[in-house]
Amino acid sequence: MTKPKIASDWMCGCAGCHMSLLDMDERILKVVELADLRSTPITDMKEPDESGVDVGVLEGGINNTANEEVALKMRKRAKILVALGDCAVFGGVPAMRNFCGVEAALKRAYEESESNEPGSQIPNDPELATMTKTRAIQEVVPVDYSVPGCPPDADVIFYVLAELAQGRKPELKDELLHWH
Amino acid sequence: MTAQKITIEPVTRIEGHAKVTIHMKDDNTVEHAYMHVNEFRGFEKFCEGRLYFEMPEITPRICGICPVSHHLAAAKAGDAITGQTPPRPANLLRELMHMGQIIQSHGMHFFELAGPDLLLGFDASPEIRNVVGLIGANPDLTVKAVMLRKFGQEIIKTLGGRKIHPVFALPGGVNKSLKIEERDGILKGVDTAIETLKVGLTIMKDWAEKNMEDINKFAVFPTGYFGLTTPDNGLELYDGDVRLISREGKEMERFPIANYLDIIQEHVEPWSYLKFPYYKKMGYPDGVYRVGPLGRLNVAEKIDTPLANEELKVFKSLNKGKPVENTLYYHYARLIEALFATERVRVLCEDPDILSTDVLNTHKNYTGHGVGVIEAPRGTLIHDYTADENGKLLKVNLIVSTGHNNWAMSNAVDSVAKTYVKGPQVTEGMLNRVEAAIRAYDPCLSCSTHAVGQMPIQLEILNPDGSLRQTVTRD
Numbered sequence: 001m002t003k004p005k006i007a008s009d010w011m012c013g014c015a016g017c018h019m020s021l022l023d024m025d026e027r028i029l030k031v032v033e034l035a036d037l038r039s040t041p042i043t044d045m046k047e048p049d050e051s052g053v054d055v056g057v058l059e060g061g062i063n064n065t066a067n068e069e070v071a072l073k074m075r076k077r078a079k080i081l082v083a084l085g086d087c088a089v090f091g092g093v094p095a096m097r098n099f100c101g102v103e104a105a106l107k108r109a110y111e112e113s114e115s116n117e118p119g120s121q122i123p124n125d126p127e128l129a130t131m132t133k134t135r136a137i138q139e140v141v142p143v144d145y146s147v148p149g150c151p152p153d154a155d156v157i158f159y160v161l162a163e164l165a166q167g168r169k170p171e172l173k174d175e176l177l178h179w180h
Numbered sequence: 181m182t183a184q185k186i187t188i189e190p191v192t193r194i195e196g197h198a199k200v201t202i203h204m205k206d207d208n209t210v211e212h213a214y215m216h217v218n219e220f221r222g223f224e225k226f227c228e229g230r231l232y233f234e235m236p237e238i239t240p241r242i243c244g245i246c247p248v249s250h251h252l253a254a255a256k257a258g259d260a261i262t263g264q265t266p267p268r269p270a271n272l273l274r275e276l277m278h279m280g281q282i283i284q285s286h287g288m289h290f291f292e293l294a295g296p297d298l299l300l301g302f303d304a305s306p307e308i309r310n311v312v313g314l315i316g317a318n319p320d321l322t323v324k325a326v327m328l329r330k331f332g333q334e335i336i337k338t339l340g341g342r343k344i345h346p347v348f349a350l351p352g353g354v355n356k357s358l359k360i361e362e363r364d365g366i367l368k369g370v371d372t373a374i375e376t377l378k379v380g381l382t383i384m385k386d387w388a389e390k391n392m393e394d395i396n397k398f399a400v401f402p403t404g405y406f407g408l409t410t411p412d413n414g415l416e417l418y419d420g421d422v423r424l425i426s427r428e429g430k431e432m433e434r435f436p437i438a439n440y441l442d443i444i445q446e447h448v449e450p451w452s453y454l455k456f457p458y459y460k461k462m463g464y465p466d467g468v469y470r471v472g473p474l475g476r477l478n479v480a481e482k483i484d485t486p487l488a489n490e491e492l493k494v495f496k497s498l499n500k501g502k503p504v505e506n507t508l509y510y511h512y513a514r515l516i517e518a519l520f521a522t523e524r525v526r527v528l529c530e531d532p533d534i535l536s537t538d539v540l541n542t543h544k545n546y547t548g549h550g551v552g553v554i555e556a557p558r559g560t561l562i563h564d565y566t567a568d569e570n571g572k573l574l575k576v577n578l579i580v581s582t583g584h585n586n587w588a589m590s591n592a593v594d595s596v597a598k599t600y601v602k603g604p605q606v607t608e609g610m611l612n613r614v615e616a617a618i619r620a621y622d623p624c625l626s627c628s629t630h631a632v633g634q635m636p637i638q639l640e641i642l643n644p645d646g647s648l649r650q651t652v653t654r655d
Binding site for chain 1: 189190192193194195196197199201214216218219220221222224225226227228238240241242243244245247288292293296306307309310311312315323326327329330333343344345440441444445446447448449450451452453455457464575577579612624
């Protein structure tokens with residue numbers, strides 16, 4: 001039997017959810033045994049297989065056009081999409097930007113900061129993504145499983161990945177859904 | 181005539197999102213390569229109006245790899261805002277947590293992020309050039325590396341309740357003392373961690389011996405160097421004055437962090453959301469400097485723990501006592517620092533004050549302004565807050581570790597692309613070397629784009645007129 005394929009990526013988050021994934025420590029060997037890790041930020045493939053993956057995991061919310069593309073591509077190519085962590089599920093701390101707006105935040109960082117060179121301007125090269133409102137993933141594409149937490153505990157991530165890799169439906173409740 | 185551009189996106193095995201574009205000349209050599217940091221989050225703005233004592237919990241969300249750095253820098257800025265100097269035991273405990281973080285972050289970077297290039301080769305297939313490939317190639321070593329990271333993470337959890345985004349430091353000290361059995365639990369792991377790091381050092385030195393040609397042509401260039409220091413110029417990661425040395429190794433500045441605006445300034449380029457700090461007196465780009473492991477070991481004249489100090493002597497001999505300029509020696513410097521941090525864990529745990537319950541100074545002398553500093557794994561981190569009389573933040577300025585290295589990373593990308601990327605057929609291995617130039621700095625792009633959020637890295641090769649020549653993707 002071929003192993004199920006798992007791909008992951010991070011968007012507007014802090015990488016903490018992926019670090020929590022690594023905090024499963026030696027159990028990562030078990031995950032590798034159960035599943036085929038495809039493109040992730042810590043492996044070298046650049047995007048989820050065009051032929052599709054079984055499980056796609058996204059950390060972080062969506063706050064620019066580059067993130068939108070990552071989310072759309074993952075949704076298109078993954079049978080099951082998991083939103084990992086508070087930013088992915090709700091927008092999280094970076095969604096605080098919505099209160100002041102993108103423009104004010106950019107201005108503060110690039111034009112007004114007291115450590116900037118006088119006359120500095122907001123970067124605007126066409127290679128750069130355009131900033132948007134910060135949104136949870138489900139505001140942009142449909143999500144199959146939401147795993148909240150900042151970050152979710154390694155035990156929770158292990159449980160979710162192991163269940164999905166074995167074709168079962170993870171159910172987050174009781175000890176697996178503690179808010180801390 | 182069509183000019184060509186190669187895009188690498190995202191750059192992998194780094195924290196955050198970056199993209200590289202390589203612009204090609206007609207003769208199939210590189211004209212210029214750029215590293216674009218492609219996100220912006222805006223912590224500086226949206227933290228305005230929050231209360232200063234919330235910052236040790238909000239700012240760790242800038243980066244989940246080194247949340248402890250932001251946690252502690254925010255608490256230190258808070259100490260200054262309220263005039264609450266932490267008692268000695270609180271500083272020891274904060275430093276202990278910080279050492280846990282240095283060990284986990286450096287350990288993970290060497291073995292799990294950079295390790296695949298060193299152990300499997302820059303040209304290994306991208307399908308296996310990762311930590312899973314390492315498990316296949318050397319399972320014993322991989323388990324050791326995983327346990328080294330766990331050792332560091334467990335220290336953080338013991339003190340702050342959680343491995344990522346701990347709750348521990350606050351203005352004036354910390355919220356919990358260390359129990360004797362917790363201390364003993366930490367001490368038990370020190371020897372194993374040192375053994376693993378010695379294995380890492382052997383791997384690094386063997387690799388260096390076999391790849392000396394690469395080390396000497398892979399992004400070697402002069403800059404200044406910047407980092408905290410002990411009063412007698414020893415390696416310092418938790419607190420102290422900043423020391424800035426010239427490319428020849430001469431001290432140019434030594435200053436308390438509260439004066440940072442007199443010393444450094446940030447330059448903005450239109451093609452990256454990440455700013456470029458430099459030494460104000462020399463201007464941009466003459467005044468650029470490097471931070472992080474290589475920068476700090478160039479700044480330090482000694483290390484106050486025996487094993488790491490022995491390694492430092494070897495490091496210092498690499499360029500005959502002058503600053504070491506080779507980008508690839510970041511990996512070596514990182515391991516020496518991890519060794520120091522592990523030895524330092526023992527020193528801290530054996531200090532009689534470490535078990536003291538005098539961990540919080542509640543006497544306030546409110547000033548409303550504070551600058552906190554710490555040597556994060558990737559370099560000097562500065563949090564500068566101004567609050568009103570009720571503690572509400574009016575201004576937040578953050579200068580984050582990876583930012584200081586922005587010019588150096590960009591220059592390394594350009595230099596490595598010019599050295600290794602040649603057409604007409606550009607191979608994946610050539611491009612992986614360009615990524616490795618960024619990887620060596622272990623950038624934390626989420627951090628650096630705190631301000632700017634995460635950094636997808638993408639690589640494009642352009643023809644001279646800017647048209648797309650080749651986009652190399654790995655899947």
